[in-house]
Amino acid sequence: MMVPLAWYLLLGVALFVIGAAGVLLRRNILVVLMSLELMLNSVNINFIAFGRQSNDFRGQIFALFVIAITAAEVAVALGILVALVRNKPTLKVDDVTIMKG
Amino acid sequence: MDQGLFLLFAAVAVITALAVVVARNPVHSALALMACFLQVSAIFVLLAAPLLAVIQIFVYVGAIMVLFLFVIMMVDVREATLQRFLPGDNLPAMMLLALLAVEMIALILWSNGFSGTEPALATGRDQIRRLATTLFADYLLPFEAASVILLVALVGAIVLARKEPG
Structure with a gap:
């Protein structure tokens, strides 16, 4: 029994919406970053599922690049977070308004 | 199964x-x-x-x-x-999320292209070999760019997290 493609896409939708909820609703910077990871991972599921569906390797290759860029993004984001907490000891997104954003 | x-x-x-x-x-x-x-x-x-x-x-x-x-x-x-964590205190965000979920699920369920099951794929040891050949032959430039991005991120993270002198 093969798994239909739509199931994988629905799982991707569920994880993406949960990650978006974390980004939009949580006020903790660390949890916001983790939710971003979740969203990127759900996109990877879609890439690989579509690649399998059309019998093409390029889905896996793009997922590989997404993973590499995610690792770089997390390293830079956590470096910024450490520098930020050193200057202003807070983890709330709303308190970081130095740039008047 | x-x-x-x-x-x-x-x-x-x-x-x-x-x-x-x-x-x-x-x-x-x-x-x-x-x-x-x-x-x-x-x-x-x-x-x-x-x-x-x-x-x-x-x-x-x-x-x-x-x-x-x-x-x-x-x-x-x-x-x-x-x-x-209080869901409901941010009503626009909740509405946006509900809209996003309904939109994507409707797109998947109503579309005809996603309904089929996956074709039988040639699995085995040969698959990773072909994947690697495609990666290093057709996608060599993005691969090198990704490695440069990783190096830049490494240096940037160290510089950002370092304690400022003085």
Whole structure:
């Protein structure tokens, strides 16, 4: 029994919406970053599922690049977070308004 | 068989993803995220992508989660654990999320192109060889660019997190 493609896409939708909820609703910077990871991972599921569906390797290759860029993004984001907490000891997104954003 | 395994992994992945968002302590969020990534890598195995499953475990569970846990140890999270997670206090965001979910699910369920099952794929040892050949022949330039981006991120993270002299 093969798994239909739509199931994988629905799982991707569920994880993406949960990650978006974390980004939009949580006020903790660390949890916001983790939710971003979740969203990127759900996109990877879609890439690989579509690649399998059309019998093409390029889905896996793009997922590989997404993973590499995610690792770089997390390293830079956590470096910024450490520098930020050193200057202003807070983890709330709303308190970081130095740039008047 | 495959469908049962998929449902099991997907259910655990969604539950742990919800735990990431709902948990009050960031350490609990990080551990739930690790469990979720393990489930996703199992789903990659079901999708006949064992190389991506191994890379997922190495990079996400091995490297990124250790990075998160180290940063959680470095910064003080006690103040952050006191704030509540209150769904409903941010009505526009909730409406936006509901709209997003309904839109994507309707798109998947009404579209004809996603309904078929996957074709029988030539699996085996040859698959990773062909993947590597495609990666290093057709996608060599993006591969090198990704490695340069990783190097720049490494240097940038060190520079950003370094203590300023004076």
